Amino acid sequence: MSWQQELQNIFKTIPELLAYLEISQDHPSIFYDSSFPIKVPRSFANRMLKGNIDCPLLKQVLPVQSELSEEGGVYDPLMEDEFIEDRGILQKFQHRLLVIASGHCAIHCRYCFRRHFPYDEHRFSTKDWTILFERLKADRSLNEVILSGGDPLTLPDNRLETIIHQLNTIDHLEIIRIHSRLPIVIPSRLTSELQSIIRKSKIPVVIVFHINHPQELDASLIKTLKDWQQVGCVFFNQAVLLKGVNDTVTVQENLWRTCFKAGIQAYYLHQFDDVKNAQHFKVNKDQGLEIITELRKRLPGFMMPSYVQEIPFAGSKVPIV
Ligand code: SF4
CATH class of the missing domain: 3.20.20.70 (Aldolase class I)
Structure with missing residues (x-):
């Protein structure tokens, strides 16, 4: 598959990514309504650990409830x-x-x-x-x-x-x-x-x-x-x-x-x-x-x-x- 086709074929929803990784979609830490949507290429998901919500690759891309916190940080940290x-x-x-x-x-x-x-x-x-x-x-x-x-x-x-x-x-x-x-x-x-x-x-x-x-x-x-x-x-x-x-x-x-x-x-x-x-x-x-x-x-x-x-x-x- 060409890289352009892979780009078209990325995971764009949490349920399809978690189903692929054999991880329950009911985990209480997951945040389903982020305005910064998920995007995960399948070739990157292939390198994730199946069945493990703590996979270090998954953690980089999975929206979690902590993102809801308005405490700390700014929108443009490098001004x-x-x-x-x-x-x-x-x-x-x-x-x-x-x-x-x-x-x-x-x-x-x-x-x-x-x-x-x-x-x-x-x-x-x-x-x-x-x-x-x-x-x-x-x-x-x-x-x-x-x-x-x-x-x-x-x-x-x-x-x-x-x-x-x-x-x-x-x-x-x-x-x-x-x-x-x-x-x-x-x-x-x-x-x-x-x-x-x-x-x-x-x-x-x-x-x-x-x-x-x-x-x-x-x-x-x-x-x-x-x-x-x-x-x-x-x-x-x-x-x-x-x-x-x-x-x-x-x-x-x-x-x-x-x-x-x-x-x-x-x-x-x-x-x-x-x-x-x-x-x-x-x-x-x-x-x-x-x-x-x-x-x-x-x-x-x-x-x-x-x-x-x-x-x-x-x-x-x-x-x-
Ligand atoms: S770090 Fe930011 S700019 Fe770089 S690939 Fe990830 S989302 Fe894109």
Whole structure:
């Protein structure tokens, strides 16, 4: 099945997902009426534990009653509204622009800091891409562009090819970065066309994945990613520290070792961004520091992520030490 067909065929209701996982639909913790609907690709559900409501992959996507709490958190924890320059274009840090290249994701992660983001107001049209290219051309201090979202890899390959081709005409651009979770949740997104687009780019294209738990990487996906790395593709991972998902040293150790096996370099372990309706995922910083201190004893330095927090207007990600 093509990745586009898999995208059409995702679980969009809780009963069909739970029936597939052989889990009772009467569990009192489940929240059926969230305005942030569920979206779960079948290939990701295949990696979940059957019959186990505490599966760390399921926990990332299953709406629970705790989301009803209005206590704590804010709708826009990174104050991104303050950094919007134009429709879908944000400048949060020097030298780089972030683009909401697509408002769609293949999966809805309950802890997402953009779960309340007004994607409808930032739908990128052809005209907006032109504005972006002109903006990049006009400002030689901008040497990096981040295609983000949503998930930029929901765009078709021919669209991505045009975008990357246009970016290659900007001579001072040094890095094209793609932030994506799609190839992790639907591995068939790693098409040979996509690989060829990335390899053809004269400007290095770096893909930063979002993987939170080692169970997200099965043997077949590890092999595909390793094959891509061996032909020169560069992958990093940024994870979020999440209560009940990956808040133990053992899971963290397995996560970063598994990433290494797949040719993915450790980048960030993010402190949870304080978004409203997802406070049950929050791990306090003291506990995070204990985990990272112990992790440092277990992993070689090149497998260690930086434990960071994004603080609006800080000018960079802030290391938690
Ligand atoms: S933007 Fe990333 S973290 Fe947020 S829902 Fe989409 S895939 Fe999940």
